[in-house]
Amino acid sequence: MSVTVSLLKLVLIPDTREAWPEEFEGLIAKLEEEPDNRQQWSVVGDWCQDQGEEDLALAFIWVANAPNVSARRVTNNWVFRGLPNPLTAMDDRVGFFGTTLPQLAARLAARLRKLEAILKGQG
Secondary structure, three states: OOOOOOHHHHHOOOOOHHHOOHHHHHHHHHHHHOOOOHHHHHHHHHHHHHOOOHHHHHHHHHHHOOOOOEEEEEOOEEEEEOOOHHHHOOOOOOOOOEOOHHHHHHHHHHHHHHHHHHHOOOO
16 A cells, blocks of 8 residues: 655654655755755756646745745755745745755745735635
């Protein structure tokens, strides 16, 4: 019996990098080398979209198009700098950092969806 887990859920689990699809892992490795490369953020987003991972795609593409936002490695975590206040002001239990860039993007995706629901009057 095989079990299917979305990539969005998988990247939120610590120490699962070995289970990531090989192509995705390669794209992320390249992005980690050059986190300021907007084109690479877009490439990862397009790949996620092609795989049906719409929420992850949203986050990666959003960062690619957000000129004031950057990702930085601080100690053992990745953090975003320059996020607009509506995204940083949201209170959640997890905090806004990630041990990997995809984990950070997944947390951004959740906030983007939450903000979208609020703006539509559903939040």
